[in-house]
Amino acid sequence: MSNPIIALDNITVTFQQKKRAITAVNNVSIHVERGDVYGIVGYSGAGKSTLVRVINLLQEPTSGSVVVNGETFFQADDTSSKKVRIATNDLRTRRRKIGMIFQHFNLLNERTVTENVAFALQHSKLTDKQRKEKVKELLELVDLSDRAEQYPSQLSGGQKQRVAIARALANDPEILISDEATSALDPKTTNQILALLKKLNQELGLTIVLITHEMQAVKEIANKVAVMQDGEIIERGTLLEIFAKPTAQLTKEFIETATNIDKAITTISAQPLIQNLHDDDLFVRLSYVGDTTDEPLIAGLFRDFQVTANILYGNVEVLQNTPVGSLLVILSGVPDKIKAATSTLADHHVEIEVLKGGK
Ligand SMILES: Nc1ncnc2c1ncn2[C@@H]1O[C@H](COP(=O)(O)OP(=O)(O)O)[C@@H](O)[C@H]1O
Ligand SMILES: [Mg+2]
Incomplete structure (x- = not known):
């Protein structure tokens, strides 16, 4: 009670x-x-x-x-x-x-x-x-x-x-x-x-x-x-x-300001790498809580799906002894494989937000 x-x-x-x-x-x-x-x-x-x-x-x-x-x-x-x-x-x-x-x-x-x-x-x-x-x-x-x-x-x-x-x-x-x-x-x-x-x-x-x-x-x-x-x-x-x-837009705004990820997204989005994003590539933000996304998960994307993950920015906050991370990543590979890769990430409780590509 x-x-x-x-x-x-x-x-x-x-x-x-x-x-x-x-x-x-x-x-x-x-x-x-x-x-x-x-x-x-x-x-x-x-x-x-x-x-x-x-x-x-x-x-x-x-x-x-x-x-x-x-x-x-x-x-x-x-x-x-x-x-x-x-x-x-x-x-x-x-x-x-x-x-x-x-x-x-x-x-x-x-x-x-x-x-x-x-x-x-x-x-x-x-x-x-x-x-x-x-x-x-x-x-x-x-x-x-x-x-x-x-x-x-x-x-x-x-x-x-x-x-x-x-x-x-x-x-x-x-x-x-x-x-x-x-x-x-x-x-x-x-x-x-x-x-x-x-x-x-x-x-x-x-x-x-x-x-x-x-x-x-x-x-x-x-x-x-x-x-x-x-x-x-x-x-x-x-x-x-x-x-x-x-979930609320306002909450997201507050968090993005607090973690500086908003600045990173703006800066990185302006770069040629993103401006000229390859047709099949996805520019995504991966968010996770706890130790779910360490190297092995990212490495596994290539091993299992031949999808490369180019990490452009990473931020990890430790909140109440738990890591909360955000990565800005370009995923490259065959479209179907990228799809499979993202669903694997989702299975591992990684949130995926597509910032560019994948229309
Ligand atoms: N004593 C008051 N008389 C009239 N309006 C008030 C009074 N105190 C606050 N307000 C109004 O109530 C709303 C909320 O104010 P407030 O509680 O001070 O917000 P915050 O602390 O989040 O900035 C505002 O629109 C403010 O103008
Ligand atoms: Mg006040």
């Missing part, structure tokens, strides 16, 4: 503008298991922020139910006006167990790093001494002990985000919501922050909901992915499922 730490069911959020209603989130259900790093990917305006703000009721849904840690925060169906809502005082304490970090850090500029983190403890029951100790521990955790007395203006973007993470963890939350937390950072700093989030997930068992418009970020640390478009989740699955067998 699954026992999700976050259960959003049939969530709809409609904003009433002057004359028209905007449905930012349309009947979305999402269940996050304890220990998940759940990535929600989508372009700007897809409804990601609105959806995650529903988790701690910063955004009250128009309808749907919000259950966190087995406790109903909110429940309203769209047919009746009856609403169940957690008591305001309870919500205040529950929210402290749901940390949030954002793209723009939201630090207090006139306070030091220590004061920024301590600020999150203003309602805690800790003594002054315990608070100091707690802040010290948190700064150690995010590797900022040497910056304790500095002000945000003296810090880099990555360091500011570390302060925000320390602050978000001050009340020992079980859930951390990261809303585009790496979107303002350069790639190297992004990877450092993602590595820190992964460490927190593994060492503290922190459940993370990671919102981003970059599949790259999700690829690094998420175990599950949902793709959001126009207020709806159009595809979801484990990281491997999504990378191995994306």
